[in-house]
Amino acid sequence: MTRSTTRPGELERAIMNVLWDATGPMSVREVQDALEAGTGEGRGLAYTTVMTVLDRLGAKEMVDRERDGRAFRYTPSQSRESATAELIDAALDASGDRTSALVHFARSVDPAEAAALRRALDGV
Known part of the structure; x- marks a missing residue:
């Protein structure tokens, strides 16, 4: 399966x-708490909503999950920069004229x- 290159939704x-800013794998509850603490976006979100979105991100191969007891812990499967590049x-590709x-x-x-683009193109 290849990674989805569709534009992620706001909650995704x-x-x-949250996962990119984390120092390690996170549970659904930790993600929900971080959403609420950091931006207020977690307020009113049901645990099952966060879990469903994490499952969708897993299906898109954007996150990896590992079993931790009865729950799962999630980590990004690629860096923020790599996801942005994709x-x-x-x-x-969608533009119809990539060069333009x-x-x-x-x-x-x-x-x-x-200047950073020039350096990258020059292989620096």
Whole structure:
């Protein structure tokens, strides 16, 4: 199965940000608590909602899960940067003209980002 390159929903993004910012695997309850503590997005979210979204993220191969007693603990299956690169690649594919879209994007970045792109293209 290949990773999904569809754009994640708002709650999926919030959960992924929690997992990316974590120092280790997290339970559903820990993710729910972190959502509420960090952004207030967890307020009113049922435990089962967070669990369902984590299961969906697992089906999309965005998170890995490991058994911990009767529960599971979740970790991101790729870095935030890698996931972002996949979304950019999918957006370029969807544009119909990758080169034009890429040129338009390159013209929209600030000078420091442009310099980083030049270094990456030069293999530095």
